[in-house]
Amino acid sequence: GNSVTQMEGPVTLSEEAFLTINCTYTATGYPSLFWYVQYPGEGLQLLLKATKADDKGSNKGFEATYRKETTSFHLEKGSVQVSDSAVYFCALRSNYQLIWGAGTKLIIKP
Amino acid sequence: GAVVSQHPSRVICKSGTSVKIECRSLDFQATTMFWYRQFPKKSLMLMATSNEGSKATYEQGVEKDKFLINHASLTLSTLTVTSAHPEDSSFYICSASPDGRYRDTGELFFGEGSRLTVL
Numbered sequence: 001g002n003s004v005t006q007m008e009g010p011v012t013l014s015e016e017a018f019l020t021i022n023c024t025y026t027a028t029g030y031p032s033l034f035w036y037v038q039y040p041g042e043g044l045q046l047l048l049k050a051t052k053a054d055d056k057g058s059n060k061g062f063e064a065t066y067r068k069e070t071t072s073f074h075l076e077k078g079s080v081q082v083s084d085s086a087v088y089f090c091a092l093r094s095n096y097q098l099i100w101g102a103g104t105k106l107i108i109k110p
Numbered sequence: 111g112a113v114v115s116q117h118p119s120r121v122i123c124k125s126g127t128s129v130k131i132e133c134r135s136l137d138f139q140a141t142t143m144f145w146y147r148q149f150p151k152k153s154l155m156l157m158a159t160s161n162e163g164s165k166a167t168y169e170q171g172v173e174k175d176k177f178l179i180n181h182a183s184l185t186l187s188t189l190t191v192t193s194a195h196p197e198d199s200s201f202y203i204c205s206a207s208p209d210g211r212y213r214d215t216g217e218l219f220f221g222e223g224s225r226l227t228v229l
Binding site: 032036043103 | 152153203216218219220221222223
């Protein structure tokens with residue numbers, strides 16, 4: 001069946017460090033892929049998405065590329081800020097249902 | 111736009127009582143809303159799909175009589191946890207999308223979540 005696996009957290013980085021949060025998926029067909037973010041005390045928000053292979057989603061300095069050959073959708077940011085501290089969820093959409101990863105908590109220290 | 115509001119954000123209740131959680135789409139209509147449950151360090155688990163004017167569709171393993179869902183209008187869905195027990199303590203999240211958008215883009219908008227603690 002369809003599934004999403006993302007790296008366990010928490011991930012702790014210093015400000016201005018490079019960020020990678022790994023996400024791999026298992027799916028039949030060609031799912032759409034998403035990264036959602038949950039800031040402390042707020043609801044989940046769509047961060048970026050990609051709908052087909054080799055697409056790159058980007059927003060707020062974050063990027064993720066849909067890699068069909070490695071079934072991955074890793075989230076990256078070149079220089080993180082304290083305000084990026086949040087929980088990040090990778091998800092795929094298949095047959096109109098979202099399948100979620102477990103979430104990765106990111107902590108950025110000044 | 112596309113704001114979803116959930117209330118209450120936190121609720122503590124005694125075992126055996128019932129708790130109602132509301133999910134409202136503030137600036138759009140949503141024929142369909144989704145209810146999730148989030149366990150610590152686990153992914154979101156879809157509990158049910160709430161359909162305006164009709165019965166909710168429950169995922170396998172979710173007790174319909176335990177988790178009552180009512181979608182009485184295009185902007186409001188409620189989840190009632192009946193006869194709550196400590197094992198029902200969890201983080202409940204709702205989501206919705208302007209009609210048609212989810213089917214076309216997969217984008218969902220989420221409420222802030224409700225933390226239920228059953229003593």
